[in-house]
Amino acid sequence: MAKTTRDPESRHRIVRAAWRLVGKQGVPATTVRGIAVEAGVSTGSVTHYFEDKAEIMSSVLRYNNRLMAERIGKSIGRATGLAAVERIAQAMLPLDNERLRTWNVLIAFWGQSGAWAHIDQRSPDSGYGGLRMLVIEAFADARRAGELPSDTTPAHEAERLLVLVFGLSLMAGGFPALLGNVARRSRTMLAEHIAALRTKENV
Template identity: 35%
Template sequence: MPKIVDHDERRRHIAEAAVRIAGRHGLDRATLRDIAVEAGISLGAVQHYFRSKEELLRHVVGHLGEQVTARIMTRVGDLGDVSVLSFLEAMAVEILPLDARRRAERRVAQAFGIRAPDVPELTEPLRQGYDWVRDNVAELIRQAQGAGELRPELDAEFESIVLLAVIDGLSSDILIGVRDPGQAVETVRYHLNRLAVR
């Protein structure tokens, strides 16, 4: 009887191997052959799912977004009934490179950002992902303003952009050793507390 292969699981497995390789050695050194070795499968098996490195990278962009979103929702679920500020802090904690997994994800995300202008196939998925996060954060801020949690005079759209820029900058700081993870989390908390109604 032929072996039944879960194709979605196989794609996830390959994407995870790509994240590990790129996290250790950088995106440019993540060849399909290296990814196949990391995944413990043949190069032909990788090419069965992804015809090129660019196609694999597009898939990895979506995969990382799903992984981070799932972690945020798990963290928030573990916290129970939380305020919007607590939710936004949980979101930041799951994006910041505070451990080996999140450092690998951040390295990959930064590499995508650098490479995207030269690889048009990456630009649109990255832009869509950023827009989705920005819009959802802005909506959370508006909800918190409506509930009296955040200051009503804030511009939710701009505050969303600023928060994501703060997280992005702190992520770079952690990666190059300018700031330690604890300082980064405290900085996010400081920023979010400035938005709260006093």
């Protein structure tokens, strides 16, 4: 275990520095020394707060998940049903550079099973699992409110929506120079998907 944290702000600065590096160059290329340089601290300062690189990466992933969760929470507000579904999706899409950075970090961690396992052990409701449950609940609310047919399966609709959002976000992450174009297309596709859902009850 890392040593007792004396200064939470210093620890957060290190996590933020690691987060920026992972977003720019990926997990394998991000080193403890590089993180120290980015944070403007010594390597010893980094190892004071973290046992090893794996622990830093787990903290980066938790931080990234928290950024996305906070953005989704602010977007939802008091909305329920399909309105909440739409706001969740809008908050997730990489419509600007800040959102794109969170997606670049998330994409960088795909295949990094060690970090995900650490997250699952400490916070099983965070990350994809927690997001999926949030979307399922929003679809369930929409069904109860009569916005969707009674035979709608919330889990299936949640997964369809997440596949759409993840696909669009992957496209933006792979071609950052096309962010503006991808953002416009993403808004259009999301609007079409939500509109199709809204017409289900009338079919």
